[in-house]
Amino acid sequence: MTDELVALLMRNGFVAPEEEAAELRAASRGNLDELVARRLTGEPLAWITGSVEFCGRTLRIAPGVYVPRWHTESVAWRAVERMPRGGRGLDLCTGSGAIAAVLMAERDARMVATDLDPKCVACARVNGVDAHVADLFEGVEGPFDVVTAVVPYVPTADLPLLQRDTFTFETPLAYDGGADGLDLARRAVEGARRVLRPGGALVLELGGRQPETLALDGFTDIRTIRDEEGDPRGLEATASTPSPTRQ
Numbered sequence: 131m132t133d134e135l136v137a138l139l140m141r142n143g144f145v146a147p148e149e150e151a152a153e154l155r156a157a158s159r160g161n162l163d164e165l166v167a168r169r170l171t172g173e174p175l176a177w178i179t180g181s182v183e184f185c186g187r188t189l190r191i192a193p194g195v196y197v198p199r200w201h202t203e204s205v206a207w208r209a210v211e212r213m214p215r216g217g218r219g220l221d222l223c224t225g226s227g228a229i230a231a232v233l234m235a236e237r238d239a240r241m242v243a244t245d246l247d248p249k250c251v252a253c254a255r256v257n258g259v260d261a262h263v264a265d266l267f268e269g270v271e272g273p274f275d276v277v278t279a280v281v282p283y284v285p286t287a288d289l290p291l292l293q294r295d296t297f298t299f300e301t302p303l304a305y306d307g308g309a310d311g312l313d314l315a316r317r318a319v320e321g322a323r324r325v326l327r328p329g330g331a332l333v334l335e336l337g338g339r340q341p342e343t344l345a346l347d348g349f350t351d352i353r354t355i356r357d358e359e360g361d362p363r364g365l366e367a368t369a370s371t372p373s374p375t376r377q
């Protein structure tokens with residue numbers, strides 16, 4: 131028999147009402163009605179419960195912080211593959227520190243991370259990540275074995291097409307990638323070339339056909355990352371070994 135909360139969520143168009151009802155109940159401290167009322171406004175579930183599952187781990191999520199998406203897991207797992215045990219990594223645009231936390235747990239990686247939003251940096255620190263308020267590579271020194279980034283990559287003109295809840299609750303800072311969506315991705319490529327050791331990996335989330343269009347001078351072995359359903363979700367590329375200088 132469907133319980134009342136599940137039925138309410140279902141009526142309001144939530145696609146996983148049983149799971150959401152269970153999470154809301156688990157997060158409730160005698161204030162279930164208040165939590166449900168917030169959810170019915172479209173506020174992200176993780177902001178209400180304070181946590182989300184990512185790559186099989188529980189991450190703390192503070193209100194206002196970008197909630198890591200399931201499709202980013204395929205990007206995180208590629209970064210795990212590319213990270214030597216105990217290696218050094220940089221996670222740009224870290225948000226909650228999701229990717230950095232996975233690399234620390236899976237590879238004992240020594241991670242640093244940056245984000246422009248102080249709320250995100252505070253949240254990433256709660257998740258154990260050495261995060262700093264900074265613009266991409268500002269204040270960061272290489273060399274790194276792996277640079278990861280989920281930069282904002284939505285073309286500015288497409289921002290109004292995002293889901294209503296995204297548009298209502300989340301900040302354009304997490305999404306707006308400029309005219310073609312690639313402004314920050316280009317800066318990430320350029321900076322990664324400077325801070326990666328030769329042979330190190332850049333692992334970047336992108337959308338749609340962006341993995342095919344982004345120029346990757348200074349990188350070799352460029353591969354598209356696909357999710358479980360085969361959809362392109364980003365790319366990985368290897369920093370070229372500099373050719374020996376002539377004497």
Ligand SMILES: C[S@@+](CC[C@H](N)C(=O)[O-])C[C@H]1O[C@@H](n2cnc3c(N)ncnc32)[C@H](O)[C@@H]1O
Nearest residue numbers: 196198223224225245246247265266280303304
């Ligand atoms: C799409 S979210 C990704 C967050 C996290 N990596 C994840 O996958 O859950 C993009 C993040 O980039 C941050 N950001 C935007 N512009 C930035 C910049 N110039 N330098 C550093 N971080 C930036 C935003 O604050 C936001 O947290």
